[in-house]
Amino acid sequence: MTNIKDLAKMAGVSVSTVSRVLNNYPFVKEEKRMAVLKAIKDSNYQKNINAVHLSKGKTQMIGVVLPFSDYPYFALLLKGISKQAYKYNYKLLLFQTDYMESREIEALKMLKQKQIDALIICSRTCNWSTIEEHLLFGPIVLCENVNKKLVSTTFVNHYKIFYDALEYLYHKGHQRIGYCIGRKSGASSVKRNSAYRDFINQYNLPDNHDYIFDDCLEIDDGEKVVQYIKKMDTPPTALLVTNDQAAAGILTACQKAKISIPDELAIIGFNNEPISKIMNITTIEIPLEKIGNNLFLQALSGEISNQEIAVNLIERGTV
Amino acid sequence: MTNIKDLAKMAGVSVSTVSRVLNNYPFVKEEKRMAVLKAIKDSNYQKNINAVHLSKGKTQMIGVVLPFSDYPYFALLLKGISKQAYKYNYKLLLFQTDYMESREIEALKMLKQKQIDALIICSRTCNWSTIEEHLLFGPIVLCENVNKKLVSTTFVNHYKIFYDALEYLYHKGHQRIGYCIGRKSGASSVKRNSAYRDFINQYNLPDNHDYIFDDCLEIDDGEKVVQYIKKMDTPPTALLVTNDQAAAGILTACQKAKISIPDELAIIGFNNEPISKIMNITTIEIPLEKIGNNLFLQALSGEISNQEIAVNLIERGTV
């Protein structure tokens, strides 16, 4: 493999001059530039990018941590991140964690080792102090509202959104409202839980633990929720569901179980995933692609900012 | 930042010894090993991975080229690749191309520049000679059946699968069979087209171009297919659909349009995507995760092999 030294020899110049030509710096005599260009062509030269990375201390790579790349929520987020990455000529290093903390830590380690210039964590599993320890080594961007000034974040206000959705259902006449969440310990689940708690206190509604379904994340999970509801004496009349794919699962299971939607059970999903449109599911649109865009830009700039993104209720046929 | 040289000084040994300790080589006296370990701890040392990459000429990264990460087909493929990558301690560099050739070429360039050790192309856009030119620089693995001995491939036999599916429908009594494809020029579309052509010739069926729908890739695309079918005098009685999400779109549009499934229109999807299960869509399962696994393993090994993967008809409610 030819390297820059060989080129220099071939072109009869110094390596610095070759480097200048390679990087389009001004102040190189046209005739030498030509000689270098010729050498590059003749030798089919190709930069060893690892040498560039070492030399510059930057890699033009940004890490993306997400639990699953095959969930619409994360896929859309990733899409937004990807688009910006492409625009700014950055590459993405993907860390699919399955919510395993060890893998998240591995990603943080890559930051420490300078393999990536910044890290975007779409869904955090490790604790805050672990993040904090790694802030020294490069920008870390989160997709949640942490009340720290040390990291950039782009987030939606899960508490308020959930509370508003509950009120919306309440004003539509629902008194028995249940909800589904994914991981009980997930950041957004915690917020949603406390919104629910405050809501039922505020409106003096019974605190029925049976109305809370967790581990409801995938399309398949709808079935068991509906099975459960069918057996209840006083089932909820409305359900806020983790995301649209789970809502789609529930909707389908209801159709099979002859539960009429929205008459017997109203459903609101989240994210405005593609499936919600064709299944006509009322949903709260979280502009994930936009959030993805934002996350990337924050990672790139390195300046700390915290941006809340507004959401949008899309009224369709399930309420 | 401490480097290996500093460590050597701190521990009173040579850099080689430090390197040996760092990489767990044998033949280091316990007492020196301890000294180095202490230095590492004291200095909070972290390897500069870019130096490792430069030195080794390997990066433990494998590139993955795919058009969209938010389509179930590619998301599942990616999942399979990710799992193996994690297992073998490789990182994935993601190239989301939107089917733009230039981005695919960029990925190939990364191989040339040694930024990645191998490249997996899930759906190729560039022509064969471009691939060929880059084979010098590292393994390239494809997810299609090319008849060249120079690259590894894992693929399904789209021609045969499609032909078999057409025969299956024919034996169920369908004579007017249509189909949907995604990109007309896509590798699998070409195979499917020719299977269809051969099928109608074999069975002496009319060659009705109206029965072929292209650009049918997403869930949303179902609507326009159904609109079109509704206007036809002799609509197809069965449809082979690009993938399950598109099939789901068609199914839903049919429900709205009061077209009874499968009585008026039989539908077979592809891939056994999660949505097909809950919507009870008959589908041809392509074991994408398994294919993803395979692709990674081939990329890793560097040995050339070509593996055909069997598919599986899952009979559900739409035929």
Add this chain to the structure above:
DNA sequence: ATTTGACTTGAAACGCGTTTCAAATTTTAC
């Protein structure tokens, strides 16, 4: 004619871990 500023160029240092090779030291083996 001399100063000034703009333009060119190359040597050398920098980023840093890996690996080879030769030499030194210790252990086993006979």
Add this chain to the structure above:
DNA sequence: GTAAAATTTGAAACGCGTTTCAAGTCAAAT
């Protein structure tokens, strides 16, 4: 007790592009 084998260790070369700094050239300005 000595030869052979095994274990330890460090110097130096290697991978390679970037960047700084000092020096040199040339044209324009005074």
